[in-house]
Amino acid sequence: MPNKGIKGITVEIAGDTTNLQKALQDVNTASRNLTAELKDVDRLLKLDPSNVTLLKQKQDLLTESISKTREKLERLQAAEADVQRQFKEGKISEEQYRAFQRELEKTRGELNSLEKSAESNVNALEDLGNEEESAAKSSADLSKELDKSGDSAEVSGGKFKTFVGVLKGIGAVMGATVTAAAGVGVGLFKMAEGAANSAKEISNTSQKLGLSKQGFQEWDYILRKSGTSIDVMGAGMKTLQKTMGGLTEDGDSASKAFKAVGIEFDEIKGKSPEEALNITIKALQNMPAGADRSAAAMKLFGKAGMELQPLLNKTSEETEELRCLW
Numbered sequence: 001m002p003n004k005g006i007k008g009i010t011v012e013i014a015g016d017t018t019n020l021q022k023a024l025q026d027v028n029t030a031s032r033n034l035t036a037e038l039k040d041v042d043r044l045l046k047l048d049p050s051n052v053t054l055l056k057q058k059q060d061l062l063t064e065s066i067s068k069t070r071e072k073l074e075r076l077q078a079a080e081a082d083v084q085r086q087f088k089e090g091k092i093s094e095e096q097y098r099a100f101q102r103e104l105e106k107t108r109g110e111l112n113s114l115e116k117s118a119e120s121n122v123n124a125l126e127d128l129g130n131e132e133e134s135a136a137k138s139s140a141d142l143s144k145e146l147d148k149s150g151d152s153a154e155v156s157g158g159k160f161k162t163f164v165g166v167l168k169g170i171g172a173v174m175g176a177t178v179t180a181a182a183g184v185g186v187g188l189f190k191m192a193e194g195a196a197n198s199a200k201e202i203s204n205t206s207q208k209l210g211l212s213k214q215g216f217q218e219w220d221y222i223l224r225k226s227g228t229s230i231d232v233m234g235a236g237m238k239t240l241q242k243t244m245g246g247l248t249e250d251g252d253s254a255s256k257a258f259k260a261v262g263i264e265f266d267e268i269k270g271k272s273p274e275e276a277l278n279i280t281i282k283a284l285q286n287m288p289a290g291a292d293r294s295a296a297a298m299k300l301f302g303k304a305g306m307e308l309q310p311l312l313n314k315t316s317e318e319t320e321e322l323r324c325l326w
Contacts, residue, residue: 009083009096020079020100027072034065044309053227053310055125062118069111076104205230209237210273219277221326222319227310233277236304240280241273243300257299261287282316289313 009020041058045051080100087097206216220230246254258268261283268276280300287293289312297305297312311319 009079009086009092009100020083023075023079024072027068027075031065031068031072034061034068037061038065044307047307048228050128051227051310052125052128053313055121055128057310057313059118059121059125062114062121066111066114066118069107069114073104073107073111076100076107080104205234209234210241211237211277212274215274218323218326222322223311225322226314226319228308232304232307236301236308237273237277239302239304240276240300244268244271244273244276257296260292260296260299281311281319284312285314285316285319 038058038061041054041061045054045058048054083092083097083100086092087094202216203213206213209216211219216230219233223230223233243254243257255265258265258280261280263279263283268279271279284293284297284300287296293312294306294309297308299305301308
């Protein structure tokens, strides 16, 4: 926001004589809104610093902020000679002139700071991209090794076949990077045992959340690709199920919470936790982003509602595409 000291300074900008403070009003309003959005994203990034979706969102906001700040600086620079002339001629006070100079230097500093933040954010995205590429290569190498071993190995009881099936199933879900197996001896069976334990863990956790094993794995994949996690969803599911338990036809608070996102009593009553989750997420995604949606998400999912924002920023169609990819 421009210093109040520049109030009353009239300058010529792009051939038009105008009040300087008024000329900067729109760009300052836009900059304040962008700054508020950046603070919200930074708060979420503190919880999950490697969240690619949030980092990309931050980069978009920084790019727009840089554009607006540069626009403001250009307007101030265009007015600088005129302000200096008016000061020499005694048309504006020394206080006004000093305030203008402070605003000019402040804007230069803000632009420099934003550009550094954008550069740092790009580096963070590149580092995560390199890690993902490395993990993908490791997974591809593992798959090749398993195919080779599977072609040549004869393992009693079909343990190798079981191992490959389980590993491929949970690998996509858990995002694990496993060192390629060179043979089918003791080391291979230890890996198979670990895969079986992971499958058991999926079964146990899915039951706790009220999800099927299939649904648990689908949501784990969708959430990771959206920049959040199944742990966050797990916390939210407790609140959602508690709200479900309070549903009545009498317009109670639980019914109102669902109605706020466009879900009627008959649509949600009697649904399983997994069905209720799918219906609720879709309804929230179909709402415009903003305070109303955030408030509705927190009523239905508790504090997890804020951490699920990266998922809610996706469309329901994008979510279904991820589900199909799994």
